[in-house]
Amino acid sequence: MTPADLPAVSRIAVAVHPRHPEGDAVFAERLALWPRGCLVLGAGIRGYALSHPWGLHPPPLDTLLGALPARPEVYYIHDVALMPEARGGGAGSAAVARLAAVADAMGLPLALVAVPGSAPFWARQGFAITGPAGGSYGEGSVAMRRPASTRRE
Secondary structure, eight states: OOGGGHHHHHHHHHHHOTTSOOOHHHHHHHHHHOGGGEEEETTTTOEEEEEEEEOSSOOOTTOOOOSOOSSOSEEEEEEEEEOGGGTTSSHHHHHHHHHHHHHHHHTOOEEEEEOTTOHHHHHHTTOEEEEEOOGGGOTTOEEEEEOOOSOOO
C-alpha cells in the first residue's frame, strides 16, 4: 500500500463497513506508522488489509493511534476488507497469512475484533473468540485471538 492507494482504500471501507465508518486520517496514519502491515489486493485495488503491533485492548474505531507501543503485546489486525467480487477466491486467507507471517516473525499473537457476521471467516484462519468487543465496535462484535507461532526473526 502507498499513499496513492488511500482514496481507493477509503472507498472500499465505506462499501464494506458502512456501519463502522472511519476517517481518511485513520488509514493514512496506519500506513505511516506501520507500512509493513498495510496491503492492497490487486492493481485495481479490490481489497485491503491494515495491521500493526499493539497492546492487549483494541483501539476504538475511527481513532488515531499517535504512536505504536515500544513493547507490543499483540499484532492487531485492524481490518481485512474485500469488495464482493474479490471474495471466495482465497484473497482474504492469503492476506491473513501474510499478516500472520509478520506477527510470527515478531513472536506476537494475533488479535482482532470481528464485526457481526465475520467470526466464521476468522475461525477458519485459526482465531478463537475471547469475549465481546463492545465499545465503538457495536453489539455482536467479538474479540478474537490466535496464538503466535514459535518462529521468530
